[in-house]
Amino acid sequence: MNKNVKRLLALVLALVMSLSLFACGQKQQEDKTDDGTQTETTRVFTDSCGREVTVPAEIQKVAVSGPLAQMVVFAIAPDKMVGVANAWDESAKSYFDAKYLELPLLGQLYGGKGELNLETLLAAAPDVVIDVGEPKDSMAEDLDALQEQTGIPFVHIDAYLASMDDTYAMLGDLLAMPNEAQGLADYCRYAYDKVKAIADSVEKVNLLYVTGEEGLNVIARGSYHAEVIDMLCNNLAVVDEPSSKGTGNEVDMEQILNWNPAAVIFAPGSIYSTVADNENWQTIPAIRDGRYYEVPMGPYNWMGFPPSVQRILGMQWMAKVLYPDAADYDMYETTQTYFQLFYHCDLTAEQYAALTAHSLAAD
Known part of the structure; x- marks a missing residue:
């Protein structure tokens, strides 16, 4: 298991003792529609590690695990993001809407300048945490452990230069945004x-x-x-x-x-x-x-x-x-x-x- 993840898990255990924010953990459940019929509110998503992860059927709030995911997810679903892994570069002010520049800093799971801020992450109550990029050797184990401790689904989606269209296809499936994903996938494939x-x-x-x-x-x-x-x-x-x-x-x-x-x-x-x-x-x-x-x-x-x-x-x-x-x-x-x-x-x-x-x- 990655040493950063081990430290994060220790922090999770401490936070569990003082916070009661884990009601955001996803559990299989059913809701009634206006006409009284039952509808499933979760589904199973298979990520790039082959993990079968239970996620909400409608994902409205997304956290990202690092800067690669931040950039990829921002393209398809900027208004679903509850935070950023790294602060935007100063030049972003010239291009991005101010509301995106004010998102809370969550930190990142692997490498980089600091660790994932679990307290901020849990307070943001995301429906899912998305990791994007090259898979690490301990990826499946790390994400399973964090998911179990936080009650939040963690998924990994591979991202390679030659197959960014596949990355967006998977994101479109996860986020139920097929039209947005198709446009981005087509551009990546063409370019x-x-x-x-x-x-x-x-x-x-x-x-x-x-x-x-x-x-x-x-x-x-x-x-x-x-x-x-x-x-x-x-x-x-x-x-x-x-x-x-x-x-x-x-x-x-x-x-x-x-x-x-x-x-x-x-x-x-x-x-x-x-x-x-x-x-x-x-x-x-x-x-x-x-x-x-x-x-x-x-x-x-x-x-x-x-x-x-x-x-x-x-x-x-x-x-x-x-x-x-x-x-x-x-x-x-x-x-x-x-x-x-x-x-x-x-x-x-x-x-x-x-x-x-x-x-x-x-x-």
């Missing part, structure tokens, strides 16, 4: 297939994706965070143990010089703005030839960190930057559509220009 076709048609560029304040971390080939990078380019960052963290693997300048990338993509907050004046970096073809770019940031890093559904936008941006002739679509229109579907926001041309100022993605 992925479009970019995959571009990747299969071009000679892939030798590239590094660089992170960190000093630019000495890389997103390594084969890591969960490198799915887009590995698809669209020859990812030079081959290491013995690819990091599972969004900060990537730490390397040294000598290694970067040896890799000798023809293009470099810098994560937000790295050294994009000063790298051209750095004597070491000036010797690298990517910097010397001006083939280096900064990932747009707003309201999330478009390429990941966390590696959630925004990578569907990021992969379209990256294809446009690296292979503009093959990616013959209007990037502003592409971004505008994404923001409408996933952020419920009408993106202006001025906002788009600011987002892509360092990426050369503007048409």
Whole structure:
């Protein structure tokens, strides 16, 4: 069992002694309709771990277990969310309705900056807690234990870049929102297939994706965070143990010089703005030839960190930057559509220009 979950369970036991909030736990029950007939108020949902979880037939209040789930669920059901796993980035104020910015902070179940706040979670009384992303080894055990102790259903739904349409199909089933899910699923499928076709048609560029304040971390080939990078380019960052963290693997300048990338993509907050004046970096073809770019940031890093559904936008941006002739679509229109579907926001041309100022993605 994950050590974070063990600590959470200990906290649950303490809270049980002082709170009487567990009436929100879901139990099989029946209600009468206006005409006196009996109707079931719960049903069984099978999650991606194969767990059969009893959930309300009509889910109105949703909690999320982490930032990946926060982004995925926000697209389909923002008004059902009772809280957020991580505080929104400051830039979210420019795009989101104020009511979403005021949701309580629940914390997150796995990794990240802090643990799930059980007291806040229980007070919010969600109908279900949704975990989205790559399954952990102890996932089924962890969720079963938390569900038993809190009385709240916990479900896990897998999310991979190539199958985000399946992720939304499952969410649509869970939340009884098939129409909303279908639109998001169709977009994810179309965008992925479009970019995959571009990747299969071009000679892939030798590239590094660089992170960190000093630019000495890389997103390594084969890591969960490198799915887009590995698809669209020859990812030079081959290491013995690819990091599972969004900060990537730490390397040294000598290694970067040896890799000798023809293009470099810098994560937000790295050294994009000063790298051209750095004597070491000036010797690298990517910097010397001006083939280096900064990932747009707003309201999330478009390429990941966390590696959630925004990578569907990021992969379209990256294809446009690296292979503009093959990616013959209007990037502003592409971004505008994404923001409408996933952020419920009408993106202006001025906002788009600011987002892509360092990426050369503007048409």
